[in-house]
Amino acid sequence: MKNYPRQSKDITALIRPQVRKLAAYHVDETKVRIKLDAMENPFPLPPAMRSEIAAAVKNSFINLYPDPSAKELKKAIASFWKMKPEQMILGNGSDELIQAIILAFGGPVLVPTPTFAMYDITAQALAQEVVTVPLNAAFELDADLMIKKAKTSKAKVIFLACPNNPTGNRFSDAAIKRILDKANAAVVIDEAYYSFSGKSYLSLLKSYPNMIILRTLSKIGFAGLRVGALVASPGIVQELNKIRLPYNINSLSQTVAGCALKHREILNQQISLLISERKKLYNELSNLAGVTVYPSETNFIMIRTLADASAIHKELKQKGILIKNLNKPGPLKNCLRVTIGTPEENKEFLMTLNRILATQ
Numbered sequence: 001m002k003n004y005p006r007q008s009k010d011i012t013a014l015i016r017p018q019v020r021k022l023a024a025y026h027v028d029e030t031k032v033r034i035k036l037d038a039m040e041n042p043f044p045l046p047p048a049m050r051s052e053i054a055a056a057v058k059n060s061f062i063n064l065y066p067d068p069s070a071k072e073l074k075k076a077i078a079s080f081w082k083m084k085p086e087q088m089i090l091g092n093g094s095d096e097l098i099q100a101i102i103l104a105f106g107g108p109v110l111v112p113t114p115t116f117a118m119y120d121i122t123a124q125a126l127a128q129e130v131v132t133v134p135l136n137a138a139f140e141l142d143a144d145l146m147i148k149k150a151k152t153s154k155a156k157v158i159f160l161a162c163p164n165n166p167t168g169n170r171f172s173d174a175a176i177k178r179i180l181d182k183a184n185a186a187v188v189i190d191e192a193y194y195s196f197s198g199k200s201y202l203s204l205l206k207s208y209p210n211m212i213i214l215r216t217l218s219k220i221g222f223a224g225l226r227v228g229a230l231v232a233s234p235g236i237v238q239e240l241n242k243i244r245l246p247y248n249i250n251s252l253s254q255t256v257a258g259c260a261l262k263h264r265e266i267l268n269q270q271i272s273l274l275i276s277e278r279k280k281l282y283n284e285l286s287n288l289a290g291v292t293v294y295p296s297e298t299n300f301i302m303i304r305t306l307a308d309a310s311a312i313h314k315e316l317k318q319k320g321i322l323i324k325n326l327n328k329p330g331p332l333k334n335c336l337r338v339t340i341g342t343p344e345e346n347k348e349f350l351m352t353l354n355r356i357l358a359t360q
Contacts, residue, residue, distance in 0.1 A: 018127045025121055033320035034348060036339040039165075039193075039300050041221035043270045043342065049263055056259045057252060066251040073227070073254045076261040081194075081215060083202065083231050089240055090249050094192060094216045094228035095122070101157060101212065101230075102126050103243050105186050110155035112141055114166060114332055116190065119159040131155060134331065139167040139294070143175040150183040158183055161190040163197050166326055166337045168296030170197050180208045186236075190214045195271050196278070197297035202231065209233045217257060219299055220267055225253040274299050278340045284350050290357055300339045302326070307360035309334040315356050321349055 012020070028037060045053070067073075074085040091097035099122050102109060107128025111119045112135050123130045131153045133146050141160070150158060158179065163170040180187050187210055189201050194215060202213055212232040217225060227249060230240070260267070282301055285293045290306040305312055309327040313336060316323060324337040338349065 016127065018124055022121060022124055025117060028322060030317060030322055032317065032322040034341065034345045035322050036341050036345065036349060037322045037324045037337075038223070039219055039298070039339050040223045041219065041270060041274070041299070042340075042345060043221065043273075045221070045260070046266060049260070049266060053256050053259050056255050060251050060255050062251055064251075065247050066249060066254055068247055070249045070254050073249065073258045076258045077217075077227075077229050080261045080264060081202075081229075083229070087205075087231050087234060087237055089230045089232075089237055089244060091228040091230065091244070092248050093218065093226040094118075094190065094214050096245070096248060097214055097228050097230045098122050098159070098188075099126070100240050100243055101186065101188060102128055104240055105156040107157070108153045108155045110146065110150050110153065110158045110185070112146065112160065112164075114139075114326075114330075115159070116161050116165045116192075129153070135164075135167070139164065139169055139331075141171045141175040141179075143178040146175075146179050147182045150179075150185055155183070155185045157186045157188060159188045159190060161192065162201075163193045163297045165192070165298070166300075166302055166324070166332070166335075168294055168298045168300060168302050168337075170199060170297045176201065177204075180204075180211055183210075186210055186212055188212045188214060192216045192219055193298035195220050196275055196299050199297070205231065205233070209235075212236060220271060222257060222260065225257050227253055227257050274340050277343060277346055281338075281340060281346050281350070288354060288357060290360070300324075300337050302335055302337045304333075304335045305357070306334070307357065309336050312336065312353070312356055312360070316349075316352060319352050321352055323349070 070090050074088050074090060078085040078088060095118055098118055102123050103126060107123055108131050109123040109128055110131045113132045120130050131149055133149050136142055160171065160176060162176060189211060191200055191213055194200050205211060212230060215229045217227045278296060282293055285291055285303055292304040294302045310325055313323065313325040326332045326335040326337055
């Protein structure tokens with residue numbers, strides 16, 4: 001019997017062109033002493049709390065599917081953030097919820113720029129048109145231009161990160177409300193950094209049935225659990241539940257998050273400390289020559305340097321400190337973003353940055 005050589009078939013050409021032209025969301029995996037690039041809470045959970053969580057995990061039945069609607073976790077999140085569990089959908093991080101919204105409504109998708117990259121990446125991956133509107137020089141929304149673009153493009157979804165990533169500022173209430181009033185689209189208010197601003201549009205949900213609110217547990221200490229929350233009108237929740245993936249919140253995430261959220265005093269103490277450290281870091285950065293510091297209502301601060309930001313980023317990394325390099329032509333030229341760390345981490349970052357700037 002004759003053996004024929006096996007032919008290798010490269011099927012990447014069959015992948016949709018919209019996907020092939022995308023650049024993957026980049027995560028720097030460099031091992032460093034001080035990691036201040038990803039807006040994580042730098043504080044580990046106290047030993048007693050970790051022991052309690054470990055005991056709860058021990059009693060989890062991972063041989064069985066998790067609760068498909070994560071009922072107990074919904075109740076815990078609803079209690080923590082004063083929401084209605086029946087108006088909530090949970091996702092594998094906010095990313096899954098962003099994907100579900102675009103899948104349900106389609107495009108065009110309208111976003112200000114610069115903002116969170118996953119709105120654009122997800123929309124393009126789903127073959128939906130992305131329409132952008134630049135923020136002004138102070139990184140504020142131009143509400144009238146957003147409304148005009150929403151109308152001319154016939155946008156189905158508008159994403160507004162408030163506070164915004166990577167700029168750190170919270171858009172004005174007047175601009176947000178004007179867009180909610182005038183745009184014939186789903187307006188998604190991404191409140192990922194709500195805990196650090198203390199301001200929310202949740203109370204306006206009844207007044208604006210076209211509004212969807214996103215939150216996440218990632219920024220307050222549970223980035224590893226990948227739990228996001230969406231709150232909207234009952235009608236929107238009903239439709240989005242049709243395309244939510246079954247069993248999308250695994251058993252361990254449900255157990256750990258539910259257990260951890262009982263300790264709101266500890267979580268609130270950590271959040272308060274991060275807000276205090278943000279103020280200190282902002283003031284110290286403002287005193288550095290050649291550095292412009294932008295106001296922040298998040299757990300990070302964006303700065304712009306006179307010297308080459310990429311060179312500064314590289315030197316910081318060589319010294320074991322990782323922050324986010326935003327530097328590219330346009331509004332983020334020579335910009336860097338630093339997550340608020342522990343007092344010791346913030347102090348070392350400042351000292352190291354100061355030394356680097358002195359040699360530029």
